[in-house]
Amino acid sequence: xxxxxxxxFMQRALIAGVMVAITCPLIGMFIVLKRLSMIGDTLxxxxxxxxxxxxxxxxxxxxxxxxxxxxxxxxxxxxxKPFAGYEELSNSIILSTGIALAVVFIGLAKGYNxxxxxxxxGSIAAVSKQDIYIMLFLSAVIxxxxxxxxxxLFYISFDSEGAQISGISVSFLNFYITLLASFTIVVSTRIVxxxxxxxxxxxxxxxxxxMGKGFKKSLFISIIFALIAVVFGLxxxxxxxxxxxxxxxxxxxxxxxxxxxxxxxxxx
Amino acid sequence: MQELVLKGRDIxxxxxxxxxxxxxxxxxxxxxxxxxxxxxxxxxxxxxxICLGLLKQQEGTVELFGKPIEKYSDWKNxxxxxxxxxxxxxxxxxxxxxxxxxxLYSGSAFFSTNKKAxxxxxxxxxxxxxMGDYKKRLIGRLSVGQxxxxxxxxxxxxxxxxxxxxxxxxxxxxxxxKEFYDLLYSLNRVEGITIIMVTHDYADVxxxxxxVFCLSNGTIDEKCEEVVRK
Numbered sequence: 001x002x003x004x005x006x007x008x009f010m011q012r013a014l015i016a017g018v019m020v021a022i023t024c025p026l027i028g029m030f031i032v033l034k035r036l037s038m039i040g041d042t043l044x045x046x047x048x049x050x051x052x053x054x055x056x057x058x059x060x061x062x063x064x065x066x067x068x069x070x071x072x073x074x075x076x077x078x079x080x081k082p083f084a085g086y087e088e089l090s091n092s093i094i095l096s097t098g099i100a101l102a103v104v105f106i107g108l109a110k111g112y113n114x115x116x117x118x119x120x121x122g123s124i125a126a127v128s129k130q131d132i133y134i135m136l137f138l139s140a141v142i143x144x145x146x147x148x149x150x151x152x153l154f155y156i157s158f159d160s161e162g163a164q165i166s167g168i169s170v171s172f173l174n175f176y177i178t179l180l181a182s183f184t185i186v187v188s189t190r191i192v193x194x195x196x197x198x199x200x201x202x203x204x205x206x207x208x209x210x211m212g213k214g215f216k217k218s219l220f221i222s223i224i225f226a227l228i229a230v231v232f233g234l235x236x237x238x239x240x241x242x243x244x245x246x247x248x249x250x251x252x253x254x255x256x257x258x259x260x261x262x263x264x265x266x267x268x
Numbered sequence: 269m270q271e272l273v274l275k276g277r278d279i280x281x282x283x284x285x286x287x288x289x290x291x292x293x294x295x296x297x298x299x300x301x302x303x304x305x306x307x308x309x310x311x312x313x314x315x316x317x318i319c320l321g322l323l324k325q326q327e328g329t330v331e332l333f334g335k336p337i338e339k340y341s342d343w344k345n346x347x348x349x350x351x352x353x354x355x356x357x358x359x360x361x362x363x364x365x366x367x368x369x370x371x372l373y374s375g376s377a378f379f380s381t382n383k384k385a386x387x388x389x390x391x392x393x394x395x396x397x398x399m400g401d402y403k404k405r406l407i408g409r410l411s412v413g414q415x416x417x418x419x420x421x422x423x424x425x426x427x428x429x430x431x432x433x434x435x436x437x438x439x440x441x442x443x444x445x446k447e448f449y450d451l452l453y454s455l456n457r458v459e460g461i462t463i464i465m466v467t468h469d470y471a472d473v474x475x476x477x478x479x480v481f482c483l484s485n486g487t488i489d490e491k492c493e494e495v496v497r498k
Contacts, residue, residue: 151373214363
C-alpha cells in the first residue's frame with residue numbers, strides 16, 4: 001500500500017481527497033439539516049457548464065467551474081423570492097440551465113474526451129499541482145468560514161426564526177452557505193466527479209446522523225466517515241483501475257448500510 | 269408609571285387584497301402577562317411575527333421599547349419560543365446544551381474566549397426550568413413537555429426582558445401543561461419577565477393573564493380587550 005504513495009499523482013490525489021473529506025461533510029451537515037440536499041446537484045451541474053466552457057474556449061476548466069457555480073449560487077438565492085413557497089423550483093431551474101449549457105458547450109467542443117470523463121466521474125490521475133493550490137485555497141476559505149460562523153450556522157439550521165430574532169442575518173447566511181457549497185463542489189470535482197459530488201455532501205452526514213449524537217459530534221463523525229470512504233475509495237480506484245468517484249461513493253454507501261444494520265440490531 | 273414595552277398602532281397586514289390583520293392597536297407594559305387569543309386563522313401568529321420583525325406590516329407601526337421595530341437592534345433583550353412543530357425536526361442532531369447555547373453566540377465565533385461564562389449561563393438557564401440533568405441528552409429524545417422547557421431555557425439564556433411565545437403548549441399533555449404554566453407564572457411574577465403569548469385556548473391562561481387581546485377576523489375585538497388585574 002505504501003509503495004503507491006511514492007507516485008506524485010497518488011500523493012496529490014490523497015491531499016485532494018483529504019480536503020474533499022473535510023469540506024464536503026462540513027458544508028453537507030448544514031445543507032442536509034436545512035433540507036437543501038438538492039443544492040449539491042444543482043451547483044455541480046452548473047459547474048459542469050463552466051468546465052465545458054473552459055474546454056470550449058481554452059481556459060483552465062477549474063476557473064469555469066468556480067465562476068459558473070458561484071453564479072448559480074447567486075441565482076438560486078435570487079430566484080427563491082419570485083417562487084416563495086416553492087423555493088425548490090429555483091434549484092430545478094438552475095440545474096436544468098446548467099445541464100443545457102453543458103450539453104451545448106460539450107457539443108460545440110466536438111464531444112467527449114478523457115479529461116471531461118475525469119471531471120464527470122472523478123479521476124486519481126487527473127489532479128494537477130495547480131488544482132491542488134486552488135483546492136487548498138478554497139478549502140481554507142470553507143474551513144475558516146465555518147469556524148467563524150459555526151454557531152450562527154447551527155442556529156439558522158435549527159431554528160431560523162429564532163436566529164433572525166436574535167439579530168442574525170439569516171438571508172445572508174443562507175446565501176453564504178450556498179456560496180460555500182459551490183466552493184465545495186469545485187474542490188471535490190476532480191476526485192469525486194460532477195455526477196457524484198452531491199453524494200459526498202449527503203452520505204457521510206446521513207451516516208453520522210444515525211449515530212444519535214449531538215451536532216458537533218455528528219459533524220466530526222461525518223468527517224471521519226468521509227475520510228475513510230475517500231482513502232479506501234482512492235486505493236481501490238488505483239488497484240482496480242476504476243473511477244475514484246464511484247469507489248468513494250460506494251464506500252460511503254457501504255458504511256451507511258453497516259451503520260444502519262448495527263443500529264437496527266441494537267434496537268431489536 | 270408603568271413602562272410601555274410594546275406599542276402597536278393601526279397595524280394592517282394583507283396578502284393581495286385579503287386582510288389578515290386590520291387596524292390592530294395595543295399597548296403592552298413591563299411585567300405584563302399578555303395573551304393574544306382567537307380562533308385558528310384569526311391572525312394571532314401573524315401579529316406576533318410582526319411584533320418580532322419577522323413579517324413586515326403594510327400599514328401602521330410597531331414600537332419595541334420606544335423604537336420602531338425596523339430600527340430595533342437590542343435583540344438580546346428579547347426571548348422567543350416558537351411553535352414546537354415549526355421550530356425543529358425531532359431527528360435534528362442537537363443536544364439540549366447546544367440548543368440553549370445557540371442564541372448566546374449570535375455575535376461571536378467558534379473559538380470563543382468566554383466559553384466558561386457561556387457554560388455557566390446554560391447551566392443556570394437549564395436549572396431554572398428543572399432540566400439541569402438533561403444537558404447532554406438529544407433534544408429529539410425528550411418528551412414534548414421537556415422539549416418545551418428546553419425552549420424556555422433557550423429563550424431565557426440572554427436574560428431577556430420579554431419572552432414572546434407562539435402556542436407554547438401545543439401537543440403537551442395536561443400534567444406537563446400545568447407544570448409549564450406554573451413555570452411561566454413564576455418567571456412573570458417572581459423574575460418580572462414580560463410575557464406575550466399567542467394561544468387559541470385562553471381558558472388555560474385566564475388566571476395568569478392581566479392583559480388579553482382577542483383577535484377575530486383580523487381585528488382586535490374591543491369587547492374582549494379587558495384588563496384583568498390579578
